[in-house]
Amino acid sequence: MSAHDYINLEDYPIGTESVKREALLARVRADLATDGCAVLKGFLTPLGVSALTQEADSMAAQGHRSFNRTNAYFTQDDPSLPDTHPKRQFFDRSNAFIPADNFTAEGALRQIHDFEGFDGFIQECLQEENFFRYADPLADVIVNMAEEGEGFPWHFDTNNFTVTLAIQNAEAGGAFEYAPAIRAESENFDEVARVLQGRSDKVKVLELEPGDLQLFRGRYSLHRVAPLKGKRRRYVAIFSYVQEPNMVGAPERTQQLYGRTLPIHHERAGQRADALID
Numbered sequence: 001m002s003a004h005d006y007i008n009l010e011d012y013p014i015g016t017e018s019v020k021r022e023a024l025l026a027r028v029r030a031d032l033a034t035d036g037c038a039v040l041k042g043f044l045t046p047l048g049v050s051a052l053t054q055e056a057d058s059m060a061a062q063g064h065r066s067f068n069r070t071n072a073y074f075t076q077d078d079p080s081l082p083d084t085h086p087k088r089q090f091f092d093r094s095n096a097f098i099p100a101d102n103f104t105a106e107g108a109l110r111q112i113h114d115f116e117g118f119d120g121f122i123q124e125c126l127q128e129e130n131f132f133r134y135a136d137p138l139a140d141v142i143v144n145m146a147e148e149g150e151g152f153p154w155h156f157d158t159n160n161f162t163v164t165l166a167i168q169n170a171e172a173g174g175a176f177e178y179a180p181a182i183r184a185e186s187e188n189f190d191e192v193a194r195v196l197q198g199r200s201d202k203v204k205v206l207e208l209e210p211g212d213l214q215l216f217r218g219r220y221s222l223h224r225v226a227p228l229k230g231k232r233r234r235y236v237a238i239f240s241y242v243q244e245p246n247m248v249g250a251p252e253r254t255q256q257l258y259g260r261t262l263p264i265h266h267e268r269a270g271q272r273a274d275a276l277i278d
Contacts (some may be wrong), residue, residue: 004117006048006108012040015117019113026123028215034069035180035204036217038125043213044112044165052167053109056098056143056235063096063145064259070220072155075251086192091153098143099258100136112165113141113239122241123172125215126161127159134159134240136248136265138258146170149228154196156183157218158249163239164216166208171230176206178216178223195222208236 005012013021031038044052054227069090071077078087103109112118122133134140146152148170179195179202182188194200208214216223228234249257251265 001047001051001108001111003118006051006112007115008042008045008048009076012043014121015115022255025116025124025210027119029127032215032217035178035206035219036208037178037180038186038215039053039206039208040213040215041209042211044211046211048082048112049095049167049211050106052112052165052237053106053235055103056145056167056233060145060233062102063143063187064096064257065094065096066256066259067092067094069093070153070155070256072153074155074256084193086189089193089196091184093150093153094146094150096147097257098145098206099260100140100142101138103141106153108139109143109237112237119241122161122215122239123269124165126241128161128243130243131161132242132245132247134242134248135246136254137262138254138260139240139249141237141239143167144238145220145233146174146225146227146228146234148230152225154222154224156220156222158253159218159240160217160219160243161241162216162218163241164187164208164214164238165237166210166212166214167235167237168209168210168233169229170185170234171232173228173230175226175227176208176214176225176232177203178206178218178221179203181217181220182222186219192222227240245251 028038070093071090182191248265248268251261251269254261256266
């Protein structure tokens, strides 16, 4: 089996120039321009969903589980700020990530990621001149795994662009909630505080189904995954792209998410194209 079997190329001819592909690009670009989020329903075939589910199940034991309290920026508490400041608002985080180095080139996840037209299509959707795969060996393509009672509290992404594939949903819960482009021009702490307090009218709710592809500008949009219910695990594959070559995660955050760091994380610490808080 290959990506040709896993991707719904009939509805999403991402690797072939055509009128249908141009129309698809126009639709996705319009959605991204509106609120930084676009969803391609049924991007995977049923076989693709099944193959990814089996691969995620087989690697579940390799997931790094963490249970702690974190703010939206994954930083330490700053007592010099007022108690109400967003950087001082901490929430329970219970989650697991299966790091990228567990997925082989022959597996379904990397078969999809390495499909000839995949990166080019994503770049055209985002209309970014500077566009690179995340160079982090633990995080370029991963699976987020969550179980009953778990979720992911409000946060901003380290990567400028995040591309996700819904693989398997929990029996209930797990909605994706986001505040579009809340810090596109500045940190916008006042509005971030309103989201954290449940008082913002900027929040949207998205229900993703297995096989859906989502493009999301998560570095600029505050977002979370609501707590899950039921015994079935939730799996989501995450493909990451950035605006600078050779970028990797910060050591502190890499340790939080994956339970380990590699020499490359310390060698390249602080190499970012912006000054936004991580």
